[in-house]
Amino acid sequence: xxxxxxxxxxxxxxxxxxxxxxxxxxxxxxxxxxxxxxxxxxxxxxxxxxxxxxxxxxxxxxxxxxxxxxxxxxxxxxxxxxxxxxxxxxxxxxxxxxxxxxxxxxxxxxxxxxxxxxxxxxxxxxxxxxxxxxxxxxxxxxxxxxxxxxxxxxxxxxxxxxxxxxxxxxxxxxxxxxxxxxxxxxxxxxxxxxxxxxxxxxxxxxxxxxxxxxxxxxxxxxxxxxxxxxxxxxxxxxxxxxxxxxxxxxxxxxxxxxxxxxxxxxxxxxxxxxxxxxxxxxxxxxxxxxxxxxxxxxxxxxxxxxxxxxxxxxxxxxxxxxxxxxxxxxxxxxxxxxxxxxxxxxxxxxx
Ligand code: ATP
Ligand code: MG
Numbered sequence: 001x002x003x004x005x006x007x008x009x010x011x012x013x014x015x016x017x018x019x020x021x022x023x024x025x026x027x028x029x030x031x032x033x034x035x036x037x038x039x040x041x042x043x044x045x046x047x048x049x050x051x052x053x054x055x056x057x058x059x060x061x062x063x064x065x066x067x068x069x070x071x072x073x074x075x076x077x078x079x080x081x082x083x084x085x086x087x088x089x090x091x092x093x094x095x096x097x098x099x100x101x102x103x104x105x106x107x108x109x110x111x112x113x114x115x116x117x118x119x120x121x122x123x124x125x126x127x128x129x130x131x132x133x134x135x136x137x138x139x140x141x142x143x144x145x146x147x148x149x150x151x152x153x154x155x156x157x158x159x160x161x162x163x164x165x166x167x168x169x170x171x172x173x174x175x176x177x178x179x180x181x182x183x184x185x186x187x188x189x190x191x192x193x194x195x196x197x198x199x200x201x202x203x204x205x206x207x208x209x210x211x212x213x214x215x216x217x218x219x220x221x222x223x224x225x226x227x228x229x230x231x232x233x234x235x236x237x238x239x240x241x242x243x244x245x246x247x248x249x250x251x252x253x254x255x256x257x258x259x260x261x262x263x264x265x266x267x268x269x270x271x272x273x274x275x276x277x278x279x280x281x282x283x284x285x286x287x288x289x290x291x292x293x294x295x296x297x298x299x300x301x302x303x304x305x306x307x308x309x310x311x312x313x314x315x316x317x318x319x320x321x322x323x324x325x326x327x328x329x330x331x332x333x334x335x336x337x338x339x340x341x342x343x344x345x346x347x348x349x350x351x
Contacts, residue, residue: 004033004196005139007040007080007130009216010057011049014064015224016299017204017214019306020270021145025199027069029143035075036137036331037065039324042080042087042129046122047111047217059320060310064227066323067309078327080133085335089132090125092346096162097128101154107147111217131155135190136335143196146203147213152195163188166345175341189345201270207241210259225299228307235296238264243288250284252276264288268295271302 006026008018026037039061044054058079065077080086102108105127112119122129130151134142135158142152160181163170166189170176176187206212206223214224222237229237242260249255255262255276268283268291269276283291313320343350 002033002141003137003139004029004035004141004143005038005134005137006036006143007038007043007133008061008065009040009044010054010061010079011044011047011216012053012057012060013216013221013224014061014227015204015214015216016227016267016303017145017201017224018216019064019068019227019303020199020201020204020267022143023064023068023070025143025196026065029141029196030069030071030075033141035070036139036334037070037075037077038133038331039065039077039079040130040133043126046120046126058324059314059317062320062324063310063313064306066313066320067306072323072327076327076331078324078331082324082328083136083332083335085136085332085339086129086132088339089136089342090129092342093128093131093135093158093162094125096165097131097154097158101157102127104150105154106150127151127154128158131158134193135159136338137331138189138191138338139193140191141194141196145213146197149195149197152193156192159188159190159192162190169345169347173341173344175345189341199270200273200276201266204267204270205259205263207237207263210242210261210263225303227303228310229303230307231296231300231304234299234303235293238292238296238299241292247285247287248280248283248291250280252280254280254284261288264291264295268298271295271298 006022008022026035029035039058041054041058062077066072070077102124108124108126111123131154134155144152170189171187175189177191178185179188179191181192204214206214206218208220208223218224222240225234225237241264243264244258244261255265265276265279268279
Protein backbone atom coordinates (compact mmCIF):
# COMPACT_ATOMS: atom_id res chain seq x y z
CA UNK A 1 0.00 0.00 0.00
CA UNK A 2 1.49 3.39 -0.91
CA UNK A 3 2.66 5.46 2.02
CA UNK A 4 4.19 8.94 1.83
CA UNK A 5 6.89 10.16 4.21
CA UNK A 6 8.80 13.42 4.19
CA UNK A 7 10.53 15.80 6.57
CA UNK A 8 11.68 19.36 7.06
CA UNK A 9 14.48 20.41 9.40
CA UNK A 10 13.73 22.90 12.16
CA UNK A 11 16.75 25.02 11.29
CA UNK A 12 14.86 28.35 11.13
CA UNK A 13 14.06 30.57 8.13
CA UNK A 14 11.53 28.41 6.28
CA UNK A 15 11.59 29.77 2.74
CA UNK A 16 9.82 29.78 -0.58
CA UNK A 17 11.93 26.82 -1.81
CA UNK A 18 10.77 24.71 1.13
CA UNK A 19 7.20 25.71 0.37
CA UNK A 20 7.19 25.16 -3.40
CA UNK A 21 9.58 22.19 -3.45
CA UNK A 22 8.18 20.37 -0.45
CA UNK A 23 5.40 21.66 1.80
CA UNK A 24 2.92 22.65 -0.92
CA UNK A 25 3.37 19.20 -2.42
CA UNK A 26 2.89 17.52 0.97
CA UNK A 27 -0.51 19.20 1.05
CA UNK A 28 -1.40 18.04 -2.45
CA UNK A 29 -0.59 14.37 -1.73
CA UNK A 30 -3.00 14.17 1.20
CA UNK A 31 -6.02 13.53 -0.98
CA UNK A 32 -4.58 10.41 -2.59
CA UNK A 33 -2.16 8.94 -0.03
CA UNK A 34 -1.63 8.22 3.63
CA UNK A 35 1.06 10.69 4.66
CA UNK A 36 3.55 11.07 7.48
CA UNK A 37 5.17 14.51 7.77
CA UNK A 38 7.99 14.92 10.20
CA UNK A 39 9.87 17.85 11.71
CA UNK A 40 13.32 16.31 11.69
CA UNK A 41 14.97 17.73 14.80
CA UNK A 42 17.56 14.95 15.01
CA UNK A 43 18.76 16.04 11.58
CA UNK A 44 18.93 19.65 12.68
CA UNK A 45 21.42 18.87 15.46
CA UNK A 46 23.97 17.50 13.00
CA UNK A 47 25.02 21.17 13.06
CA UNK A 48 25.01 23.31 16.21
CA UNK A 49 21.56 24.57 17.29
CA UNK A 50 20.78 26.71 20.32
CA UNK A 51 18.44 24.46 22.37
CA UNK A 52 15.74 27.08 22.92
CA UNK A 53 15.88 28.09 19.24
CA UNK A 54 15.56 24.47 18.19
CA UNK A 55 12.35 24.04 20.16
CA UNK A 56 10.99 27.28 18.73
CA UNK A 57 11.88 26.27 15.19
CA UNK A 58 10.29 22.84 15.72
CA UNK A 59 7.00 24.50 16.62
CA UNK A 60 7.38 26.93 13.73
CA UNK A 61 7.81 24.21 11.10
CA UNK A 62 4.82 22.42 12.60
CA UNK A 63 2.80 25.64 12.36
CA UNK A 64 3.89 26.01 8.71
CA UNK A 65 2.71 22.46 7.93
CA UNK A 66 -0.66 23.16 9.50
CA UNK A 67 -0.98 26.66 8.01
CA UNK A 68 -0.24 25.31 4.53
CA UNK A 69 -3.11 22.86 4.94
CA UNK A 70 -1.78 19.57 6.25
CA UNK A 71 -4.48 17.79 8.22
CA UNK A 72 -2.91 16.27 11.35
CA UNK A 73 -5.99 14.18 12.10
CA UNK A 74 -6.19 12.38 8.78
CA UNK A 75 -2.41 12.18 8.44
CA UNK A 76 0.52 12.20 10.87
CA UNK A 77 2.56 15.23 11.93
CA UNK A 78 5.23 14.86 14.61
CA UNK A 79 8.82 15.67 15.49
CA UNK A 80 11.38 12.98 14.80
CA UNK A 81 12.99 12.72 18.24
CA UNK A 82 9.72 11.54 19.81
CA UNK A 83 9.95 8.26 17.93
CA UNK A 84 13.25 6.78 18.98
CA UNK A 85 12.92 3.94 16.47
CA UNK A 86 14.26 6.38 13.85
CA UNK A 87 17.57 6.55 15.69
CA UNK A 88 17.56 2.82 16.36
CA UNK A 89 17.08 1.90 12.71
CA UNK A 90 19.65 4.54 11.72
CA UNK A 91 22.21 2.61 13.78
CA UNK A 92 21.37 -0.61 11.97
CA UNK A 93 21.75 1.26 8.67
CA UNK A 94 25.09 2.70 9.80
CA UNK A 95 26.17 -0.92 9.85
CA UNK A 96 24.66 -1.67 6.43
CA UNK A 97 25.80 1.43 4.50
CA UNK A 98 29.46 1.70 3.47
CA UNK A 99 31.82 4.58 4.25
CA UNK A 100 32.47 5.00 0.54
CA UNK A 101 28.77 5.53 -0.20
CA UNK A 102 28.47 8.29 2.36
CA UNK A 103 31.74 9.91 1.28
CA UNK A 104 30.19 10.62 -2.09
CA UNK A 105 27.27 12.64 -0.72
CA UNK A 106 27.42 16.20 -2.01
CA UNK A 107 25.30 17.62 0.83
CA UNK A 108 27.94 16.49 3.32
CA UNK A 109 30.73 18.03 1.25
CA UNK A 110 28.84 21.33 0.98
CA UNK A 111 27.78 21.51 4.61
CA UNK A 112 31.10 20.34 6.03
CA UNK A 113 32.96 22.87 3.89
CA UNK A 114 36.76 22.96 3.94
CA UNK A 115 37.12 21.95 7.58
CA UNK A 116 35.84 18.42 7.09
CA UNK A 117 37.85 17.00 10.00
CA UNK A 118 35.76 19.19 12.25
CA UNK A 119 32.31 18.21 10.93
CA UNK A 120 30.17 16.15 13.30
CA UNK A 121 29.93 12.40 12.78
CA UNK A 122 26.18 13.02 12.66
CA UNK A 123 26.53 15.27 9.62
CA UNK A 124 28.41 12.49 7.86
CA UNK A 125 25.81 9.90 8.86
CA UNK A 126 22.84 12.19 8.01
CA UNK A 127 21.75 10.05 5.02
CA UNK A 128 21.51 6.83 7.06
CA UNK A 129 19.18 8.60 9.50
CA UNK A 130 17.17 9.89 6.56
CA UNK A 131 16.92 6.36 5.18
CA UNK A 132 15.74 5.22 8.60
CA UNK A 133 13.10 7.99 8.78
CA UNK A 134 11.59 6.70 5.58
CA UNK A 135 12.07 2.98 5.97
CA UNK A 136 11.04 2.68 9.62
CA UNK A 137 7.53 3.13 8.15
CA UNK A 138 8.40 1.17 5.00
CA UNK A 139 7.22 4.29 3.13
CA UNK A 140 6.97 3.95 -0.63
CA UNK A 141 6.98 7.59 -1.80
CA UNK A 142 8.98 10.60 -0.66
CA UNK A 143 8.18 14.11 -1.95
CA UNK A 144 11.36 16.22 -1.77
CA UNK A 145 13.19 18.98 -3.58
CA UNK A 146 15.77 18.16 -6.20
CA UNK A 147 18.66 18.59 -3.72
CA UNK A 148 17.59 15.39 -1.93
CA UNK A 149 17.77 13.14 -4.98
CA UNK A 150 21.15 11.68 -4.07
CA UNK A 151 20.03 10.87 -0.53
CA UNK A 152 17.01 9.02 -1.86
CA UNK A 153 19.21 6.98 -4.17
CA UNK A 154 21.26 6.07 -1.13
CA UNK A 155 18.07 5.12 0.72
CA UNK A 156 17.30 2.64 -2.06
CA UNK A 157 20.86 1.29 -1.94
CA UNK A 158 20.57 0.75 1.80
CA UNK A 159 17.16 -0.97 1.45
CA UNK A 160 18.53 -3.16 -1.30
CA UNK A 161 21.67 -4.15 0.62
CA UNK A 162 19.66 -4.91 3.75
CA UNK A 163 17.20 -7.01 1.74
CA UNK A 164 20.13 -8.81 0.14
CA UNK A 165 22.28 -9.30 3.24
CA UNK A 166 19.35 -10.77 5.17
CA UNK A 167 17.45 -12.39 2.28
CA UNK A 168 17.52 -15.92 3.74
CA UNK A 169 16.42 -14.73 7.13
CA UNK A 170 13.65 -12.56 5.66
CA UNK A 171 12.39 -15.58 3.70
CA UNK A 172 12.62 -17.92 6.74
CA UNK A 173 10.59 -15.51 8.83
CA UNK A 174 8.13 -14.97 5.97
CA UNK A 175 8.56 -11.20 6.20
CA UNK A 176 9.28 -10.42 2.55
CA UNK A 177 7.13 -8.36 0.25
CA UNK A 178 7.38 -8.83 -3.49
CA UNK A 179 8.96 -5.97 -5.41
CA UNK A 180 10.56 -5.28 -8.75
CA UNK A 181 14.26 -4.54 -9.08
CA UNK A 182 14.69 -3.53 -12.72
CA UNK A 183 12.92 -6.34 -14.57
CA UNK A 184 13.52 -8.86 -11.82
CA UNK A 185 10.96 -9.71 -9.14
CA UNK A 186 12.53 -10.12 -5.72
CA UNK A 187 11.40 -10.52 -2.14
CA UNK A 188 12.57 -7.96 0.35
CA UNK A 189 11.64 -6.43 3.67
CA UNK A 190 12.18 -2.77 2.82
CA UNK A 191 10.51 -1.25 -0.24
CA UNK A 192 12.66 0.57 -2.78
CA UNK A 193 11.26 4.01 -2.13
CA UNK A 194 10.38 6.28 -5.04
CA UNK A 195 11.38 9.92 -4.84
CA UNK A 196 8.67 12.36 -5.94
CA UNK A 197 10.76 15.24 -7.29
CA UNK A 198 8.21 17.08 -9.36
CA UNK A 199 6.08 20.17 -9.56
CA UNK A 200 7.04 23.48 -11.17
CA UNK A 201 9.84 24.37 -8.72
CA UNK A 202 11.82 21.34 -7.54
CA UNK A 203 14.91 23.52 -7.11
CA UNK A 204 14.37 27.16 -6.23
CA UNK A 205 17.63 29.07 -6.52
CA UNK A 206 19.12 31.72 -4.23
CA UNK A 207 18.10 35.27 -5.10
CA UNK A 208 21.77 36.29 -4.82
CA UNK A 209 23.33 33.48 -6.87
CA UNK A 210 21.45 31.54 -9.54
CA UNK A 211 23.81 28.59 -9.20
CA UNK A 212 23.10 27.99 -5.49
CA UNK A 213 19.84 26.64 -4.15
CA UNK A 214 17.77 28.78 -1.80
CA UNK A 215 18.61 27.50 1.71
CA UNK A 216 17.60 28.07 5.30
CA UNK A 217 21.24 28.02 6.27
CA UNK A 218 22.46 30.62 3.75
CA UNK A 219 23.96 33.40 5.88
CA UNK A 220 22.48 36.07 3.59
CA UNK A 221 18.82 36.75 4.39
CA UNK A 222 18.57 38.51 1.01
CA UNK A 223 19.16 35.14 -0.66
CA UNK A 224 15.74 33.80 0.29
CA UNK A 225 12.11 34.75 0.79
CA UNK A 226 11.08 33.52 4.19
CA UNK A 227 7.51 32.34 4.69
CA UNK A 228 7.22 34.84 7.52
CA UNK A 229 8.57 37.85 5.58
CA UNK A 230 6.21 40.83 5.39
CA UNK A 231 5.29 42.63 2.18
CA UNK A 232 8.11 45.16 2.53
CA UNK A 233 10.75 42.49 3.02
CA UNK A 234 9.47 40.46 0.08
CA UNK A 235 9.43 43.51 -2.23
CA UNK A 236 12.90 44.55 -1.16
CA UNK A 237 14.40 41.09 -1.65
CA UNK A 238 12.86 40.68 -5.09
CA UNK A 239 13.91 44.19 -6.10
CA UNK A 240 17.47 43.40 -5.02
CA UNK A 241 17.45 39.93 -6.59
CA UNK A 242 20.37 39.44 -8.93
CA UNK A 243 19.49 39.52 -12.65
CA UNK A 244 21.40 40.06 -15.86
CA UNK A 245 21.12 43.24 -17.96
CA UNK A 246 18.83 41.75 -20.64
CA UNK A 247 15.07 41.93 -20.17
CA UNK A 248 12.60 39.04 -20.21
CA UNK A 249 12.65 36.92 -23.37
CA UNK A 250 9.47 35.93 -25.18
CA UNK A 251 10.55 32.31 -25.59
CA UNK A 252 11.82 29.73 -23.07
CA UNK A 253 15.06 29.35 -25.06
CA UNK A 254 15.87 32.93 -24.15
CA UNK A 255 16.33 31.84 -20.51
CA UNK A 256 19.16 29.46 -21.39
CA UNK A 257 22.33 30.13 -19.35
CA UNK A 258 20.50 32.87 -17.42
CA UNK A 259 19.91 31.07 -14.11
CA UNK A 260 18.82 34.16 -12.16
CA UNK A 261 16.32 35.23 -14.82
CA UNK A 262 15.04 31.69 -15.13
CA UNK A 263 14.62 31.41 -11.36
CA UNK A 264 12.39 34.49 -11.18
CA UNK A 265 10.25 33.21 -14.05
CA UNK A 266 9.99 29.80 -12.35
CA UNK A 267 8.91 31.50 -9.13
CA UNK A 268 6.21 33.47 -10.91
CA UNK A 269 4.95 30.39 -12.75
CA UNK A 270 4.94 28.25 -9.60
CA UNK A 271 3.18 30.86 -7.47
CA UNK A 272 0.59 31.68 -10.14
CA UNK A 273 0.26 27.97 -11.03
CA UNK A 274 0.74 28.67 -14.73
CA UNK A 275 3.42 27.55 -17.20
CA UNK A 276 6.68 29.40 -17.79
CA UNK A 277 5.53 29.91 -21.39
CA UNK A 278 2.48 31.73 -20.15
CA UNK A 279 4.60 33.97 -17.90
CA UNK A 280 6.79 34.87 -20.88
CA UNK A 281 3.76 35.44 -23.08
CA UNK A 282 2.70 38.06 -20.56
CA UNK A 283 6.05 39.64 -19.62
CA UNK A 284 8.31 38.86 -22.62
CA UNK A 285 10.04 41.98 -23.89
CA UNK A 286 9.67 43.83 -20.58
CA UNK A 287 12.47 44.84 -18.24
CA UNK A 288 13.01 43.22 -14.84
CA UNK A 289 12.16 46.57 -13.31
CA UNK A 290 8.60 45.95 -14.51
CA UNK A 291 8.49 42.21 -13.81
CA UNK A 292 9.90 42.31 -10.29
CA UNK A 293 7.06 44.35 -8.73
CA UNK A 294 4.51 41.99 -10.32
CA UNK A 295 6.38 39.00 -8.89
CA UNK A 296 6.59 40.68 -5.49
CA UNK A 297 2.84 41.38 -5.46
CA UNK A 298 2.09 37.80 -6.41
CA UNK A 299 4.42 36.41 -3.72
CA UNK A 300 2.82 38.66 -1.09
CA UNK A 301 -0.69 37.61 -2.16
CA UNK A 302 0.20 33.92 -1.92
CA UNK A 303 2.36 34.01 1.20
CA UNK A 304 0.57 36.52 3.42
CA UNK A 305 -2.37 34.21 4.26
CA UNK A 306 0.04 31.40 5.16
CA UNK A 307 2.12 33.71 7.34
CA UNK A 308 -1.01 34.99 9.10
CA UNK A 309 -2.22 31.44 9.71
CA UNK A 310 1.25 30.44 10.98
CA UNK A 311 1.12 33.31 13.49
CA UNK A 312 -2.37 32.32 14.60
CA UNK A 313 -1.42 28.66 15.07
CA UNK A 314 1.92 29.50 16.73
CA UNK A 315 0.17 31.60 19.34
CA UNK A 316 -1.38 28.41 20.72
CA UNK A 317 1.67 26.47 21.84
CA UNK A 318 -0.43 23.84 23.62
CA UNK A 319 -2.28 23.06 20.44
CA UNK A 320 0.94 22.69 18.43
CA UNK A 321 2.54 20.50 21.07
CA UNK A 322 -0.64 18.41 21.24
CA UNK A 323 -0.51 17.79 17.50
CA UNK A 324 3.11 16.62 17.79
CA UNK A 325 2.37 14.43 20.80
CA UNK A 326 -0.62 12.77 19.15
CA UNK A 327 1.25 12.33 15.85
CA UNK A 328 4.27 10.94 17.70
CA UNK A 329 2.14 8.33 19.43
CA UNK A 330 0.56 7.14 16.20
CA UNK A 331 3.89 7.15 14.35
CA UNK A 332 5.50 5.31 17.24
CA UNK A 333 3.04 2.42 17.00
CA UNK A 334 3.79 2.00 13.28
CA UNK A 335 7.53 2.33 13.74
CA UNK A 336 7.68 -0.15 16.60
CA UNK A 337 5.73 -2.77 14.63
CA UNK A 338 8.35 -2.58 11.87
CA UNK A 339 11.31 -2.36 14.26
CA UNK A 340 10.21 -5.59 16.01
CA UNK A 341 10.56 -7.34 12.67
CA UNK A 342 13.89 -5.63 11.94
CA UNK A 343 15.31 -6.77 15.29
CA UNK A 344 14.17 -10.28 14.51
CA UNK A 345 15.68 -10.19 11.03
CA UNK A 346 19.03 -8.85 12.26
CA UNK A 347 19.19 -11.20 15.24
CA UNK A 348 18.84 -8.70 18.07
CA UNK A 349 17.49 -10.86 20.89
CA UNK A 350 14.34 -9.50 22.50
CA UNK A 351 12.80 -12.47 24.30
P1 ATP B 1 19.21 23.62 5.29
O1 ATP B 1 19.96 24.69 4.58
O2 ATP B 1 19.19 23.76 6.79
O3 ATP B 1 19.54 22.22 4.82
P2 ATP B 1 16.95 23.59 3.53
O4 ATP B 1 16.46 24.87 3.00
O5 ATP B 1 17.75 22.73 2.63
O6 ATP B 1 17.70 23.89 4.89
P3 ATP B 1 15.59 21.24 4.53
O7 ATP B 1 14.86 21.19 5.81
O8 ATP B 1 16.94 20.61 4.46
O9 ATP B 1 15.68 22.77 4.06
O10 ATP B 1 14.68 20.62 3.39
C1 ATP B 1 13.27 20.48 3.50
C2 ATP B 1 12.67 20.17 2.16
O11 ATP B 1 12.72 21.32 1.32
C3 ATP B 1 13.40 19.07 1.39
O12 ATP B 1 12.43 18.28 0.71
C4 ATP B 1 14.23 19.82 0.40
O13 ATP B 1 14.52 19.06 -0.76
C5 ATP B 1 13.31 20.98 0.08
N1 ATP B 1 14.08 22.14 -0.38
C6 ATP B 1 15.07 22.77 0.30
N2 ATP B 1 15.55 23.79 -0.41
C7 ATP B 1 14.87 23.81 -1.58
C8 ATP B 1 14.90 24.64 -2.74
N3 ATP B 1 15.76 25.64 -2.82
N4 ATP B 1 14.03 24.39 -3.74
C9 ATP B 1 13.15 23.36 -3.66
N5 ATP B 1 13.07 22.54 -2.60
C10 ATP B 1 13.90 22.76 -1.56
MG1 MG C 1 18.64 20.97 3.29
